[in-house]
Amino acid sequence: MRQITDKGVEELANAIVIDAAVRWRQATLHLSTPSPVTKTYKETVTECETFFKSDWFEVLTGLNGREFLKKLKEGYSF
Numbered sequence: 001m002r003q004i005t006d007k008g009v010e011e012l013a014n015a016i017v018i019d020a021a022v023r024w025r026q027a028t029l030h031l032s033t034p035s036p037v038t039k040t041y042k043e044t045v046t047e048c049e050t051f052f053k054s055d056w057f058e059v060l061t062g063l064n065g066r067e068f069l070k071k072l073k074e075g076y077s078f
Contacts, residue, residue: 013060021072024048 027044030037049069051057057065 017057017061020048020051024052024072 023044027041027048030041031045052065052069052072054065057063057068061068
């Protein structure tokens, strides 16, 4: 059986945050073009923004989620 290491936990946390950032960015890009799935994209944006603003985000990253979201909106890459 494999042991859970600090490095493994950090990699998992990073993967969670990167996935949310990618999903947020893709959803916001799709919002600019009307389509039948626009509601789904809006829900994804809301879900991701809620995560970025949560205490859990700060626990995982040590970052201020509102600042992270601000940087995403400004177009920063990760």
